[in-house]
Amino acid sequence: MTAVPDRAQPRPDERLALALAADLDACDFRSDPLRRLWGAEADDALARGLREPILRALALRDDPLPTLGRLFVLGMPQPLAAVERALQRLGVDGLTALGLARIDGAKVVPLAVIRPQSFVDADGVGEWWVASDLDEVALGRALPADHVLGVGGASRTLAEILVPITVDRALDLGTGCGIQALLVSRRAGTVVATDVSERALAYAAFNAQLNGVRNIEFRHGSMFEPVAGEAFDLVVSNPPFVITPRASGVPNYEYRDGGLVGDALVERFVREVPAHLAPGGIAQLLGNWESRAEGASRTIDASAGAASGLNRVATWVADDLDAWVVEREELSPLAYAELWIRDGGMLPRDPGFVTLLTAWLDDFAERGVTAVGFGYILLRRPTATDAAPLRRFEHVAQPVSGVGRALRDGLAAHDLLASGIPSVLHVAADVTEARHHLPGEDDPSVIELRQGGGFARTVPVDPALAAFVGACDGELTVSQIAAALAELFDVPLPELWADLEPRIRTLMLDGILVPAS
Known part of the structure; x- marks a missing residue:
């Protein structure tokens, strides 16, 4: 008996692909609706390779979103009639023409998974539909060498x-x-x-x-x-x-x-x-x-x-x-x-x-x-x-x-910084300061600058650098702050600046100090 293939290669066709996109859009085949459909716990279980919680949540439902969820997200065969109802623009024939499924009697057998992937970037929030090869859960065995991975x-x-x-x-x-x-x-x-x-x-x-x-x-x-x-x-x-x-x-x-x-x-x-x-x-x-x-x-x-x-x-x-x-x-x-x-x-x-x-x-x-x-x-x-x-x-x-x-x-x-430290600096909005005191001591034993975003750095600083950063509110220039600190700590200005300058540069690279806008 000839083995029935469970893998194929997609055959891109823009007209058919856009028809499939219209069908996915029509049934709201997106991350949040799917997660609401079968629940957050079942959704998290799928990431660990467990399909059973989703199957229990969907039970016998055969309306479009559950049908496409089982077909494309879980990679499971679905009744042909239910898939036809869900893909009213593309149809099952279009799905097979794209190389994404095959017909086996009264069943549609997926040859790929399609999963929504949300993203956030500088332009806003969006979501893609991303097709890839059937994973280990759908195949029921180890991956083949030419496996095309989805979004991992x-x-x-x-x-x-x-x-x-x-x-x-x-x-x-x-x-x-x-x-x-x-x-x-x-x-x-x-x-x-x-x-x-x-x-x-x-x-x-x-x-x-x-x-x-x-x-x-x-x-x-x-x-x-x-x-x-x-x-x-x-x-x-x-x-x-x-x-x-x-x-x-x-x-x-x-x-x-x-x-x-x-x-x-x-x-x-x-x-x-x-x-x-x-x-x-x-x-x-x-x-x-x-x-x-x-x-x-x-x-x-x-x-x-x-x-x-x-x-x-x-x-x-x-x-x-x-x-x-x-x-x-x-x-x-x-x-x-x-x-x-x-x-x-x-x-x-x-x-x-x-x-x-x-x-x-x-x-x-x-x-x-x-x-x-x-x-x-x-x-x-x-x-x-x-x-x-x-x-x-x-x-x-x-x-x-x-x-x-x-x-x-x-x-x-x-x-x-290639042109030197700017004349006016601000502390970034996500930066806080923490001071740690030994019991009974007035002066802190440790001072830290903590960054809330980015690399979330915790930077130990001494009193002089902490005072410099604390004064960077846009009111005084860098040179004015340095001169005031030299007088406060009774240190010659050139000596103080030689100590502070490289560390100020690092704080700018770290995003803790930023130039005035």
Whole structure:
């Protein structure tokens, strides 16, 4: 008997895609209505791979929204008659023509999932419909190697850190299902989206049609080959950065494995992207990088707790580029290996788990890997070639928010500081001060500035810097405040300023002090 396929490749067709969009819109197939339909607890359970709470909430309902919820969100076959009622413009024939489903008797069997993805950016709140391959829950088995992933945690992280700027030309390298290209298209004249996977490009092109986006051009190829000789104002990438052993028997997934040894793919991106940045152009990507035993004693800034993995990233960056690299977490080789073996659908009790774990640990041991960092990299080609480039390599573990705006404002502060500290400064609206006193003491033992948004930094300051920041209300100039503090603390002004000036610069880069408008 011939096996009935449960996978297909989308066949983009703008007319049919817009008809499907009209049907999804007509039944309010969006995040909030679906969450209200089956309840917040069931919705959260789905993120953990549990469908049963949603099925219990929907019971036997066959009206359009529950039908499309089971078909597209859960990836479950639905009665043909119910799907026909839900898709009155597209019809089941249109759905199959798009390659998103097949007919099996009186059932419509999904070949892809379509899920609403809400977003918030500088232009407001919106939502996309994003199609991707059936996941493990729908397939009932481990993912195939050419699986096209939907919007996962890494995709959301990259979306949250993108610098909110308007550009003429943008590049989404390794577009996958196309979510970053969709987001960037809102602030770009033209977006070029590339991928080594023809299957991923088919999904990305369909998703653009489904959401009525027409300013994205799709190109097939590896890394920067499809854009040879071209420059862009913005380059974004969620590349296949997962460090995977190149050993026989270890599965390689196109959406996460770049086919190179260790962190070489991220290194290659960092070294090659400068050739594709226009003056003022910015590149942003997610990545993993290895800390290795032979470099463990070298750090960029020991006082900031910089890891040797960050030190290795620093050596990849061209001397004439601005660089801001943020490490969000660091895992041991064992924890890292277990994370990605589980991501492929294998549990410790499954046959082969120990074999894969051994392959990963042997691979790390061969290079002397002591830890693997995860975070994001921002590179910029400065417009002023005579200014000292920005160099920030830091570990930030605390919860963050509005990172894209914080990065944008930090770059702007760096540019402004090239001409010196502005004459008038303000304390940012989200900054508070905390003072800690020992019992019975009048003077604080610790003074901290705390940032409410962005990188949510907590910065210890001494009384002089705390007094300077407290006086930055727009009434006095920086020089007037410094002179008053020199008199108050009975310190020569040049000596006081030599101590304060570099720390004021850092507070501006951090967004704690901002120039007067």
